[in-house]
Amino acid sequence: MSEISKAYTPSEVENKWYAxxxxxxxxxxxxxxxxxxxxxxxxxxxxxxxLTMGHVLNNTxxxxxxxxxxxxxxxxxxxxxxxxxxxxxxxxxxxxLRGEGTSARKLGREKFIERAKDWRDKHxxxxxxxxxxxxxxxxxxxxxxxxxxxxxxxxxxxxxKLYKQGYIYRGKxxxxxxxxxxxxxxxxxxxxxxxxxxxxxxxxxxxxxxxxFLEICTTRPETIMGDTAVAVNPDDERYAHLxxxxxxxxxxxxxxxxxxxxxxxxxFGTGALKITPAHDPADFEIGQRHNLEIIDIMNPxxxxxxxxxxxxxxxxxxxxRKLAVQKLxxxxxxxxxxxxxxxxxxxxxxDVPIEPRLSDQWFLKYPKIEEAKKAVETGLIKFWPKRWEKxxxxxxxxxxxxxxxxxxxxxxxxxxxxxxxxxxxxxxNPEHVYVGVNPPKDAENWVQDEDSLDTWASSWLWxxxxxxxxxxxxxxxKSLKYFxxxxxxxxxxxxxxxxxxxxxxxxxxxxxxxxxxxIPFKNVYFTGIIRDMQGRxxxxxxxxxxxxxxxxxxxxxxxxxxxxxxxxxxxxDILFSEERVQxxxxxxNKLWNACRFRQMSGELSDNSSIEKIASRxxxxxxxxxxxxxxxxxxxxxxxxxxDYEEYQFNSITQRLYSFFWTDFCDWYLEVSKxxxxxxxxxxxxxAVQDLCLRAFLLMLHPFMPFITEELWHSMGFGKDxxxxxxxxxxxxxxxxxxGIKADAAALNTTQNLxxxxxxxxxxxxxxxxxxxxxxxxxxxxDAENAAAILQNAEKLKKLCGAAxxxxxxxxxxxxxxxxxxxxxxxxxSDSIDSEAEKKRLGKEKEKLQGLIxxxxxxxxNQAFVSKAPAKVIxxxxxxxxxxxxxxxxxxxxxxxL
RNA sequence: GGGGGUAUAGCUCAGCUGGUUAGAGCGCUUGCAUCACACGCAAGAUGUCGUCGGUUCGAAUCCGACUACUCCCACCA
Numbered sequence: 012m013s014e015i016s017k018a019y020t021p022s023e024v025e026n027k028w029y030a031x032x033x034x035x036x037x038x039x040x041x042x043x044x045x046x047x048x049x050x051x052x053x054x055x056x057x058x059x060x061x062l063t064m065g066h067v068l069n070n071t072x073x074x075x076x077x078x079x080x081x082x083x084x085x086x087x088x089x090x091x092x093x094x095x096x097x098x099x100x101x102x103x104x105x106x107x108l109r110g111e112g113t114s115a116r117k118l119g120r121e122k123f124i125e126r127a128k129d130w131r132d133k134h135x136x137x138x139x140x141x142x143x144x145x146x147x148x149x150x151x152x153x154x155x156x157x158x159x160x161x162x163x164x165x166x167x168x169x170x171x172k173l174y175k176q177g178y179i180y181r182g183k184x185x186x187x188x189x190x191x192x193x194x195x196x197x198x199x200x201x202x203x204x205x206x207x208x209x210x211x212x213x214x215x216x217x218x219x220x221x222x223x224f225l226e227i228c229t230t231r232p233e234t235i236m237g238d239t240a241v242a243v244n245p246d247d248e249r250y251a252h253l254x255x256x257x258x259x260x261x262x263x264x265x266x267x268x269x270x271x272x273x274x275x276x277x278x279f280g281t282g283a284l285k286i287t288p289a290h291d292p293a294d295f296e297i298g299q300r301h302n303l304e305i306i307d308i309m310n311p312x313x314x315x316x317x318x319x320x321x322x323x324x325x326x327x328x329x330x331x332r333k334l335a336v337q338k339l340x341x342x343x344x345x346x347x348x349x350x351x352x353x354x355x356x357x358x359x360x361x362d363v364p365i366e367p368r369l370s371d372q373w374f375l376k377y378p379k380i381e382e383a384k385k386a387v388e389t390g391l392i393k394f395w396p397k398r399w400e401k402x403x404x405x406x407x408x409x410x411x412x413x414x415x416x417x418x419x420x421x422x423x424x425x426x427x428x429x430x431x432x433x434x435x436x437x438x439x440n441p442e443h444v445y446v447g448v449n450p451p452k453d454a455e456n457w458v459q460d461e462d463s464l465d466t467w468a469s470s471w472l473w474x475x476x477x478x479x480x481x482x483x484x485x486x487x488x489k490s491l492k493y494f495x496x497x498x499x500x501x502x503x504x505x506x507x508x509x510x511x512x513x514x515x516x517x518x519x520x521x522x523x524x525x526x527x528x529x530i531p532f533k534n535v536y537f538t539g540i541i542r543d544m545q546g547r548x549x550x551x552x553x554x555x556x557x558x559x560x561x562x563x564x565x566x567x568x569x570x571x572x573x574x575x576x577x578x579x580x581x582x583x584d585i586l587f588s589e590e591r592v593q594x595x596x597x598x599x600n601k602l603w604n605a606c607r608f609r610q611m612s613g614e615l616s617d618n619s620s621i622e623k624i625a626s627r628x629x630x631x632x633x634x635x636x637x638x639x640x641x642x643x644x645x646x647x648x649x650x651x652x653x654d655y656e657e658y659q660f661n662s663i664t665q666r667l668y669s670f671f672w673t674d675f676c677d678w679y680l681e682v683s684k685x686x687x688x689x690x691x692x693x694x695x696x697x698a699v700q701d702l703c704l705r706a707f708l709l710m711l712h713p714f715m716p717f718i719t720e721e722l723w724h725s726m727g728f729g730k731d732x733x734x735x736x737x738x739x740x741x742x743x744x745x746x747x748x749x750g751i752k753a754d755a756a757a758l759n760t761t762q763n764l765x766x767x768x769x770x771x772x773x774x775x776x777x778x779x780x781x782x783x784x785x786x787x788x789x790x791x792x793d794a795e796n797a798a799a800i801l802q803n804a805e806k807l808k809k810l811c812g813a814a815x816x817x818x819x820x821x822x823x824x825x826x827x828x829x830x831x832x833x834x835x836x837x838x839x840s841d842s843i844d845s846e847a848e849k850k851r852l853g854k855e856k857e858k859l860q861g862l863i864x865x866x867x868x869x870x871x872n873q874a875f876v877s878k879a880p881a882k883v884i885x886x887x888x889x890x891x892x893x894x895x896x897x898x899x900x901x902x903x904x905x906x907x908l
Numbered sequence: 909g910g911g912g913g914u915a916u917a918g919c920u921c922a923g924c925u926g927g928u929u930a931g932a933g934c935g936c937u938u939g940c941a942u943c944a945c946a947c948g949c950a951a952g953a954u955g956u957c958g959u960c961g962g963u964u965c966g967a968a969u970c971c972g973a974c975u976a977c978u979c980c981c982a983c984c985a
Binding site: 242274276286597661662866887 | 910911912913914919920921922924927928929932933934935938939940942943944945947948949950951952964965966977978979980981982983984985
């Protein structure tokens with residue numbers, strides 16, 4: 012056992028224990044049939060990312076759950092890993108290459124991937140080290156990366172299986188195209204932004220009726236060059252006669268048909284819609300219905316191509332829009348421009364408006380949609396908070412095929428090969444197409460598809476691909492049967508579609524057994540989003556995103572963890588500031604000093620078990636305060652059990668805080684001070700302190716793993732070579748067996764003593780005597796209360812700063828106050844300020860009178876008396892009697908003045 | 909357009925299934941270097957519980973409407 016320094020310095024302690032935990036294999040999960048399995052897979056962070064406050068919240072919760080599971084005797088594993096973050100990483104590496112005056116294209120695919128791997132290996136893995144700083148107790152021996160060979164095998168296997176079953180197909184479709192990253196995106200990767208734009212009203216001349224015009228509205232005049240029709244609603248009396256006729260597209264000047272289509276909303280705009288099948292999803296569909304020509308006027312980077320005409324060629328979308336408007340003006344075709352707010356889809360990564368684009372892509376028709384809905388609806392998978400179920404179901408109800416191909420190189424290359432030399436590839440002809448996890452045997456005769464898979468099309472397999480799937484040996488070695496399905500998933504609701512829903516479908520599709528065995532997890536805890544104190548999302552550009560590592564350096568990981576958890580109610584966004592962490596840091600310090608105080612109060616004896624500690628207790632020496640603090644610890648333990656079941660983490664921190672700070676330190680340790688000088692009680696008191704500290708360290712451990720481990724050992728609770736993480740946090744049963752039980756009466760007595768002390772101190776403060784250590788008090792109390800006062804006289808005197816507390820009736824000329832143990836009088840040698848005293852007591856009297864009136868009114872209310880439960884009525888009556896007694900006392904005091 | 913969420917002390921939030929005087933942390937006021945802790949101790953001040961209705965003997969709590977902020981989903985050009 013070591014000397015404890017005055018202020019807690021986290022960094023040494025944290026580094027020391029983390030290294031030890033890892034060295035001793037504390038975090039390694041092993042299949043153990045005699046134990047209940049508990050498993051979590053980490054939401055894999057971007058391999059080249061750095062730790063954000065979001066990660067801190069997320070991973071602290073996971074660490075709390077996994078540590079608690081270990082304490083509860085489960086065989087627990089937390090599987091860590093990272094994902095390759097296709098588009099994000101590709102973009103970063105390309106930027107580096109540009110700096111070197113080269114490009115991905117110039118390097119070619121092979122060399123580019125080499126460079127990307129180098130870059131990943133150099134900059135990757137930082138976040139893993141940062142998670143360790145936070146205390147994350149992942150099984151690092153099982154670190155997984157989505158581009159690992161065996162993980163890649165899982166990804167390709169899934170692709171092949173789905174392809175063979177017809178879930179995956181290739182097709183030319185309208186997709187979301189990112190003109191910056193030059194790749195297709197899924198619908199989920201498009202962020203809709205409200206944007207102030209313009210609504211342009213223009214007119215096209217009707218070819219068959221020269222001089223007559225059709226008015227059309229658009230937000231995108233730069234697509235005029237791709238128009239191949241104008242549509243009106245066939246029921247629209249204004250325009251029905253025009254259907255089948257033509258109008259003049261102004262540039263490049265051409266005759267285009269006026270068609271009728273029910274899609275057109277007669278009440279919107281002018282009721283006439285220009286149709287650009289190549290650049291708008293709705294227009295594309297209309298085009299399909301009417302066999303319209305498709306004119307793609309843009310290059311992949313969304314600049315105009317030659318089909319847009321010589322004036323436009325090479326212009327970007329903004330420039331093209333300006334030019335188009337100018338041309339309309341010159342031609343006298345522009346009627347007006349209105350301000351218009353509308354939604355524009357942005358590329359998540361590129362942060363530019365996406366361009367609807369027709370291209371050949373791979374799509375996945377989701378498997379097991381109905382089963383995925385059912386799993387959540389029937390409670391096989393539980394969402395916390397429950398309300399996210401609605402969002403989940405709604406998405407599944409409206410699900411559309413997933414565009415899984417990306418035109419980038421960093422990722423899993425699509426495992427499809429096309430026969431060389433075939434002029435027109437028929438996707439249904441096995442002579443033309445090969446799909447397999449491994450390349451075809453005569454690879455030289457085939458050419459592999461250039462695209463790679465969406466990163467989410469690899470991470471949706473995470474819960475089982477991290478456990479060896481699809482390789483039987485690996486699955487055995489990694490104990491998939493034992494650890495799958497995982498127990499809890501902790502993630503942000505922002506990836507409920509990207510990840511959570513898809514994992515559920517993947518589990519149901521690829522795993523064996525009944526649905527309860529196939530689902531990837533049993534509970535999903537959705538965290539809130541961490542924001543700054545103004546409620547803004549944390550972002551690099553705002554500079555409002557604190558660096559968790561700096562915070563850890565300043566306050567310690569335990570402080571950060573506690574601070575974050577303390578302000579993270581279930582499912583609510585979190586407004587974070589450093590002050591939160593100060594609370595946690597201060598709490599560490601308080602705990603540290605309480606243990607220090609314990610060590611200074613007396614030699615530590617054998618603390619190695621509850622039984623050993625309890626054996627030092629002389630039951631006859633236990634007083635109300637001892638029993639009360641033990642009772643409070645037991646109640647706290649029971650309450651947090653329930654909180655864990657409901658994932659109420661902030662409630663747990665609040666209970667722990669209030670038990671330790673208020674009940675244990677502010678009261679029990681203070682009370683102990685006077686009893687420690689009583690040799691006959693000393694050993695008992697110290698043993699009770701040890702019991703409480705032991706229980707508290709155990710309860711706190713999942714939230715503050717480092718300091719609790721340190722103190723667990725320095726207080727002698729643990730032996731060398733064992734760890735607090737394996738100690739059961741429950742102590743009430745064993746205590747009960749040893750004859751120490753929760754005691755409600757003791758709790759009540761202590762409440763009264765606390766009230767007495769607080770009131771006595773207030774009385775002193777009123778007379779500016781807060782520092783007087785030898786005040787004289789009198790107490791007027793009934794027999795029972797008088798006995799309590801006398802019994803606890805020593806500690807009351809110490810805590811009140813009193814030389815004496817005498818039981819005395821009918822005291823006059825003394826300022827007085829009411830307490831739970833009767834009236835307290837402060838003996839003033841100086842004459843008292845009777846005016847001030849009258850005023851003070853008068854105020855109190857008024858308050859009491861108000862309460863009495865209120866209670867009287869209630870009791871006089873026939874409806875109340877006849878309808879309220881008897882218990883409530885009795886309570887009100889007892890309350891009234893108390894108020895009245897107090898009032899009488901006050902009146903007596905007033906008349907004595 | 910559809911669906912969530914939030915509104916309680918100066919600030920950030922607890923307050924679950926309705927029942928004594930609505931709580932915590934920070935901040936504020938006053939006092940304190942008392943031998944665990946000033947990252948501390950003690951005593952205090954501060955609330956039309958968003959607005960309006962309803963249910964009830966009784967509402968911060970349940971129901972409805974409204975207002976404000978906020979998030980998600982949705983191809984009206």
